Amino acid sequence: MRILHFVLWIGALVLLPLGAYAQRGSGGWCSSNNYSRLFNPQSIVELKGTIVAVEKITPEAGMSTGIHLVVKTERSGNMSVHLGPSWYIDNQDVQFSSGDLIVVKGSKITYNNAPAVIAVSVTKGDQVLTLRDKKGNPAWNGWRKGRRQ
Numbered sequence: 214m215r216i217l218h219f220v221l222w223i224g225a226l227v228l229l230p231l232g233a234y235a236q237r238g239s240g241g242w243c244s245s246n247n248y249s250r251l252f253n254p255q256s257i258v259e260l261k262g263t264i265v266a267v268e269k270i271t272p273e274a275g276m277s278t279g280i281h282l283v284v285k286t287e288r289s290g291n292m293s294v295h296l297g298p299s300w301y302i303d304n305q306d307v308q309f310s311s312g313d314l315i316v317v318k319g320s321k322i323t324y325n326n327a328p329a330v331i332a333v334s335v336t337k338g339d340q341v342l343t344l345r346d347k348k349g350n351p352a353w354n355g356w357r358k359g360r361r362q
Contacts, residue, residue, distance in 0.1 A: 240276060240277030240298050240300060241273075241275045241276030241277060242276060242277065242279065242297060242298040242301075242351060242353065243351075243354070246273065246275075246276070247273060248272040248273045248276065249349065249351075251320075251322040251323075251324065251331065252320045252322070252331050252345070252349035253320050253322065253349075254320065254347055254348055254349060256320050256321045256322070257318060257319065257320055257321075257333065257347075258318070258319065258320075258321045258330065259316065259317070259318050260284060260286050260289075260292055260294070260316070260317045260319075260330060261286065261287075261314075261315075261316050261317075262284040262285050262286035262287070262292070262314075262315065262317075263284065263285050263312060263313070263314055263315075264282050264283070264284055264285075264309055264310065264311050264312065264313045264315060265283040265284065265285050265291060265311060266282070266283040266311060267280065267281075267282055267309050267310060267311065268280075268281045268282075268283065269281070269299060270295070272295070272324075276298075277298055277299065277300065278298070278299045279295065279296065279297055279298050279299055279302075280295075280296040280297065280298075280299055280302040280303075280309075281293060281294065281295050281296065282294040282296065282309060282315075282317075282335075284315065284317065289328070292328065292329070292330060293324065293327065293328070293329035293330070294317050294319065294329070294330045294332055294335075295319075295324070295329060295330065295331045295332060296332050296335065296342075296344060297332075297344050297351060297352075297353060298353060301352075301353040305342055306340070307335070307337055307340045307341075307342040309335070309337065313337055314337070314338075315335055315336060315337050316335070316336040317330060317332050317334070317335050317336075318332070318333045318334045318335075319331050319332040319333045319334075319345075320333070320349065331345070331349070332344050332345070333345045333346075333347070333349075
Protein backbone atom coordinates (compact mmCIF):
# COMPACT_ATOMS: atom_id res chain seq x y z
CA MET A 214 0.00 0.00 0.00
CA ARG A 215 2.87 2.39 0.82
CA ILE A 216 4.40 1.82 -2.58
CA LEU A 217 1.11 2.69 -4.31
CA HIS A 218 0.86 5.97 -2.36
CA PHE A 219 4.49 6.76 -3.14
CA VAL A 220 3.97 6.13 -6.87
CA LEU A 221 0.82 8.31 -6.90
CA TRP A 222 2.63 11.20 -5.17
CA ILE A 223 5.55 10.98 -7.58
CA GLY A 224 3.15 10.89 -10.53
CA ALA A 225 1.31 13.97 -9.26
CA LEU A 226 4.55 15.87 -8.74
CA VAL A 227 5.69 15.05 -12.27
CA LEU A 228 2.38 15.91 -13.98
CA LEU A 229 1.61 19.17 -12.13
CA PRO A 230 4.27 21.29 -13.88
CA LEU A 231 3.29 19.83 -17.25
CA GLY A 232 -0.30 20.99 -16.76
CA ALA A 233 0.84 24.52 -15.91
CA TYR A 234 3.10 24.61 -18.98
CA ALA A 235 0.24 23.52 -21.27
CA GLN A 236 -1.93 26.39 -19.99
CA ARG A 237 0.67 28.98 -21.02
CA GLY A 238 0.73 27.81 -24.65
CA SER A 239 -0.41 29.70 -27.72
CA GLY A 240 -4.05 30.08 -26.72
CA GLY A 241 -5.00 27.47 -29.31
CA TRP A 242 -3.29 29.39 -32.15
CA CYS A 243 -1.05 26.50 -33.13
CA SER A 244 -0.52 25.18 -36.64
CA SER A 245 -2.30 21.85 -36.07
CA ASN A 246 -5.91 22.82 -35.34
CA ASN A 247 -8.84 22.86 -37.79
CA TYR A 248 -8.71 26.64 -38.22
CA SER A 249 -4.99 26.69 -39.06
CA ARG A 250 -5.47 23.86 -41.54
CA LEU A 251 -7.62 26.23 -43.64
CA PHE A 252 -4.39 27.96 -44.72
CA ASN A 253 -3.45 26.89 -48.24
CA PRO A 254 -0.10 28.03 -49.70
CA GLN A 255 -1.58 27.49 -53.19
CA SER A 256 -4.26 30.17 -52.63
CA ILE A 257 -2.05 33.19 -51.81
CA VAL A 258 -3.58 36.49 -52.93
CA GLU A 259 -2.70 40.17 -52.53
CA LEU A 260 -5.35 42.70 -51.47
CA LYS A 261 -5.10 46.47 -51.35
CA GLY A 262 -7.68 48.41 -49.42
CA THR A 263 -8.81 50.52 -46.50
CA ILE A 264 -9.53 49.14 -43.04
CA VAL A 265 -13.21 49.58 -42.22
CA ALA A 266 -13.08 47.87 -38.80
CA VAL A 267 -10.67 46.17 -36.39
CA GLU A 268 -12.44 43.43 -34.46
CA LYS A 269 -11.72 40.60 -32.05
CA ILE A 270 -12.90 37.12 -33.00
CA THR A 271 -12.58 33.60 -31.65
CA PRO A 272 -12.10 31.42 -34.76
CA GLU A 273 -13.07 28.15 -33.07
CA ALA A 274 -13.82 26.74 -29.64
CA GLY A 275 -10.77 26.46 -27.43
CA MET A 276 -8.90 29.36 -29.05
CA SER A 277 -8.20 32.72 -27.44
CA THR A 278 -9.38 35.90 -29.17
CA GLY A 279 -7.70 37.03 -32.35
CA ILE A 280 -7.54 40.22 -34.40
CA HIS A 281 -9.60 40.41 -37.57
CA LEU A 282 -9.74 43.31 -40.03
CA VAL A 283 -12.60 44.22 -42.31
CA VAL A 284 -10.91 45.65 -45.40
CA LYS A 285 -12.75 47.47 -48.19
CA THR A 286 -11.17 46.63 -51.54
CA GLU A 287 -11.98 48.07 -54.97
CA ARG A 288 -12.48 44.66 -56.58
CA SER A 289 -14.28 42.50 -54.03
CA GLY A 290 -15.92 44.92 -51.57
CA ASN A 291 -15.41 44.13 -47.89
CA MET A 292 -13.03 41.26 -47.12
CA SER A 293 -12.39 39.63 -43.77
CA VAL A 294 -8.64 39.47 -42.97
CA HIS A 295 -7.53 37.26 -40.08
CA LEU A 296 -4.23 38.33 -38.51
CA GLY A 297 -3.51 36.20 -35.43
CA PRO A 298 -3.92 36.00 -31.67
CA SER A 299 -4.65 39.26 -29.82
CA TRP A 300 -1.85 38.65 -27.32
CA TYR A 301 0.64 38.62 -30.21
CA ILE A 302 -0.77 41.38 -32.43
CA ASP A 303 -1.17 43.78 -29.47
CA ASN A 304 2.58 43.49 -28.77
CA GLN A 305 3.78 44.40 -32.27
CA ASP A 306 5.13 47.75 -33.44
CA VAL A 307 2.60 47.96 -36.29
CA GLN A 308 -0.94 48.71 -35.09
CA PHE A 309 -4.07 49.00 -37.21
CA SER A 310 -7.12 51.26 -37.09
CA SER A 311 -10.06 52.24 -39.29
CA GLY A 312 -9.03 54.33 -42.28
CA ASP A 313 -5.55 52.81 -42.64
CA LEU A 314 -4.52 51.95 -46.20
CA ILE A 315 -2.95 48.48 -46.25
CA VAL A 316 -1.68 45.74 -48.54
CA VAL A 317 -2.36 42.17 -47.39
CA LYS A 318 -0.76 38.99 -48.66
CA GLY A 319 -2.40 35.81 -47.49
CA SER A 320 -4.25 32.61 -48.14
CA LYS A 321 -7.79 33.08 -49.45
CA ILE A 322 -10.11 30.73 -47.57
CA THR A 323 -13.78 30.19 -46.86
CA TYR A 324 -14.61 30.91 -43.22
CA ASN A 325 -18.18 30.70 -41.91
CA ASN A 326 -19.42 30.32 -45.49
CA ALA A 327 -17.82 33.60 -46.60
CA PRO A 328 -14.52 34.49 -48.30
CA ALA A 329 -11.70 35.54 -45.98
CA VAL A 330 -7.91 35.81 -45.97
CA ILE A 331 -5.50 34.40 -43.39
CA ALA A 332 -2.72 37.00 -43.55
CA VAL A 333 0.91 36.13 -44.20
CA SER A 334 1.94 39.81 -44.09
CA VAL A 335 0.31 43.22 -43.82
CA THR A 336 2.00 46.37 -45.11
CA LYS A 337 0.98 49.77 -43.77
CA GLY A 338 3.02 52.59 -45.29
CA ASP A 339 6.64 51.52 -44.93
CA GLN A 340 5.91 49.11 -42.04
CA VAL A 341 5.50 45.38 -42.68
CA LEU A 342 4.03 42.99 -40.16
CA THR A 343 4.99 39.40 -41.03
CA LEU A 344 2.60 36.92 -39.42
CA ARG A 345 3.34 33.60 -41.12
CA ASP A 346 5.85 32.05 -43.45
CA LYS A 347 4.94 30.85 -46.98
CA LYS A 348 3.76 27.51 -45.60
CA GLY A 349 1.48 29.16 -43.03
CA ASN A 350 3.63 28.51 -39.95
CA PRO A 351 2.81 31.26 -37.42
CA ALA A 352 5.46 33.80 -36.38
CA TRP A 353 4.21 33.53 -32.79
CA ASN A 354 5.30 29.90 -32.40
CA GLY A 355 7.94 30.13 -29.69
CA TRP A 356 7.38 33.88 -29.21
CA ARG A 357 7.15 35.23 -25.67
CA LYS A 358 6.02 38.68 -24.52
CA GLY A 359 9.02 40.95 -24.06
CA ARG A 360 11.25 38.74 -26.21
CA ARG A 361 10.61 39.38 -29.86
CA GLN A 362 12.38 37.05 -32.24
